[in-house]
Amino acid sequence: MHKAYSPEKKIAILLKSCKLIYDSMALGNPGKPYGADDFLPVLMYVLARSNLTEMLLNVEYMMELMDPALQLGEGSYYLTTTYGALEHIKNYDKITVTRQLSVEVQDSIHRWERRRTLNKARASRSSVQDFICISFLEPDNQARTLASKSDTLAEQLRAQCAEKFEVDQHQDYRLFVLVDGKCFQLADDSLPHHIKAYLLKSEPKRDFHFIYKAVDRGETQTPTVKEPNFL
Known part of the structure; x- marks a missing residue:
């Protein structure tokens, strides 16, 4: 995880x-449904045996x-759960170990959620527009947001990419988008953020990379x- 670049x-x-x-x-008890109360102690055990600082x-x-657009998704849920588990471990000697998050931890999570949801309508509209992940030469290679x-x-x-990837002879370099294994070159006057938004909303979901x-x-x-709807 520590080697991954983007959130x-x-x-x-x-x-x-x-x-x-x-x-x-x-595996330990096939067929038994496990909930969050069962998951949190196991997650704490796994985290305690990991590199906590990292x-x-x-x-x-x-x-x-x-991305604020991901706040209501599964990723946000497990992120806050992991944060709560880490806080439990950090304060192990100061609290009675229970399956409930302390008031302080819950308050910290609520403050984070409030801070991240300020101007939520504006943020959600711009979240897929303001940032774009681009790889160098091939998918997932030296990816930069x-x-x-x-x-x-x-x-x-392209000018930003030339500077970011330190390409001197950038005249022959272009932006491409690889969609489900098929490569397309972006026209100089195309709008990459609009293309990204179109691909994110397309059904069925597509695997795409900007290169x-x-x-x-x-x-x-x-x-x-x-045009954004080129497929």
Whole structure:
């Protein structure tokens, strides 16, 4: 988790870890339904045997930088649960160990939720517009999350990428989007944030990656797209 760059990837790893814990619990007593009250003590046990300092840093990183649009989802639930478990461990000698979060921890979570939901309507509208994750040369390679306005053109975003990835000969580099294994080149006057928003809302859900790489003159002509609903 500590090696992951974006909060979204860290949360995805956290969700996988929580699922593994539930699966392990089920192995001990097949068929028995386990709830949050059963899960929290086991999560605390797992966390206590991990690198607590590193885990605390990751949780604080995710809580402050996660996309507000994800706050009502499964990731936010397990993130706050993990935070509560870590607080239990940090204050082990100061509290009576129960399955309920202390008033102080609950208050801390509520303050975080209030802070993160200020101007929620505005934040939720801009959450898929203001940030975009772009990989270098191939999917998930040196991925960076860039901040820019929703009306930023692909040509302008390319300039940010050239600086971020320290590319000197950037004239031959372009932005691409890989959707379910098929590659498309973004037109210079296209709007990457609008394309991202379209892909996030598309059904069925699509696997997509934005990539900054050089144009390969020898490969088959890659389709160029401008409009968000290009599929």
